[in-house]
Amino acid sequence: MITPRPFNVMIVGQAGRLQYEALLFAASLRANAPDFAGKLYVVEPQPGKLWDHDPRLAGDVRAALEELGAQVVPFASEHFGQSYPQGNKIEGLKALPAGEPFVFFDTDTLITGDLARVPFDFDHPAASMKREGTWPVEELYWPGYSAIWKSLYDQFGLDFDSSLDLSQPDEYWERYLYFNAGWFYGADPAAFGERFTEYALSIRDDPPPELVIQPLDPWLDQVALPLVVHSFGGGRPGPELAGLDGNITCHYRMLPLLYARGSDAQIAALESVSAPNRIKKMLKQYDPFKRMIYQKRGQKVRALFDRDNLPRHEKALRNKIKSAGFWMR
Template identity: 65%
Template sequence: MASKAQKNASFNIVVVGQNGRLQYEAVLFVASLRAKSPAFSGRVFVAEPQPGPRWTKDPRMSNPDVVALLNQMDAEILPFESRHFGESYPNGNKIELLRELPAGEPFVFFDTDTLITGDISKVPFDFDRPSASLKVEGTWPEPPLYGPQYTAIWKSLYDKFDIEFESTLDLSQPDEYWRRYLYFNAGFFYYRCPHEFGARFEKYALQIRTDPPEELACQSLDPWLDQVVLPLVIHELGGGRDALPDGFLDGTVSTHYRLIPLMYARESDLAVETLQEVAAPNKVKKVLKQYDPFKRMIYQGRGHKARALFDRDHLPRREQVIRNTLRRNGYWLR
């Protein structure tokens, strides 16, 4: 059992910032964190991939106004090298940045398209038991008609690294139903040491990418590689699906909105109200308006018009239906 000190430890927060949409999302993330979590005392990092052979263009944040505002909000720019992934698999940023975070200090990684809506210092993290987002659909694997099925596919991954498999199963779920198997969204994850977590994350991702078990022959690993590897890392380090109480992250304290039209279409009133509040100060507005989807959706009122198209109590079950509705009405901006 984790000590009280470990459960209540100060921790660092990290998101990715790079050229394009993510640099503006990083501003929105940090602005929301500062507005809604004034008691948070840890360091805030915006990890920035550096130019190199794995990028055809400079991936660094290109807008000096973005960088200046992040610094003004006490976010630290954290350069990191793309040794293995880069442009071919940008989701690999969240793996490679971990080596540059302070060793031995608890951390929480968030996807940049996240809004903080409550006091993150009140989230009861147990950093000795890692976990990740359960806001997930059955996106991987897609078992072929004649097999192998879910159990064989997932077990092959655990067996590859000699990790125990049986205790990962949720026996309340039917056999060969995707929810029976440990599966996370990589929208957030946390642990007591980024280097320990990152070393496993990187090792397993590279080995699965280059030498997957034969049971994965019909499976795509792009863009799912990070979410395929996360369960292995989390389980081996003693975490799981029950490590964090429900209702905090992906709940009252954070919203993983993914794209701004989806925020208005499907997220809670709390999330949309928080968005409008933290985007309103002039110093934030001046920067966010430079990104056209934010300008149109947040500041020109198109977001609320898009929101009126949907009943949040009866949303379509498939995200693609939401996207198609937004696109058909001229609100699909990204």
């Protein structure tokens, strides 16, 4: 067993939905991980040529985040910006202290347990396995999973064969290293972010011929991430990290999905950390949070589903919620 060591946490915060999700994340971290000894960094994109609006946090939300112990740090969008906001998680890594272990979380995440006790092995990075086979996309004339993934490993001089899960059949998507970019970690955010940026730009701007008919928006971060993790000697997370996407963290994506498929404990954690008046005052400024949490629309969504017999794919969940008129984002 690896002894837990101090680390920093990074999320992205910016104007709009993400700033309210960031506040909910910070409140849940403070409430449910009291022994967390690192710092919570909320990385904030700055206005510039890649944005047609000011992406910075609202002043009252910034103040509330700082009251919860978060440190808001700016970064410049040099490559992605508004056209590919998922790139914020890539470029934002440069705002963290170099050389200090880090864990990144998508902002639409709740901390529901003691994050400080998770035995991260920062010398062997990993990322979330809570994913579906969304990429590459099967096409009529595509070359297949192996050819596409091998072309990417070859592009960066990486060993493809050692990345494979040989317990899975050839040409089945789970055989290939593929993550949800909802969380990942490493030993040095500067080095990780530099390589993540390098790989993502290379894939976007100079993809191998095997990718010619493959979509990269919104999948670019999830295409590059396994290559970056592998390049640093990492891979699939072991059972010691089962609490992530389990009883310690919950990547809910959208509140209607959390109410639809979340456990009773996760819903209790959400409603507990959102109850204090200072938090409530902020979150009610965002209409989906106001309606879902405080006006109890989330409980109506919850009543639509049997948690012991949920649809297999997220799309079916979304469609049922939309049909009932309860979808919000």
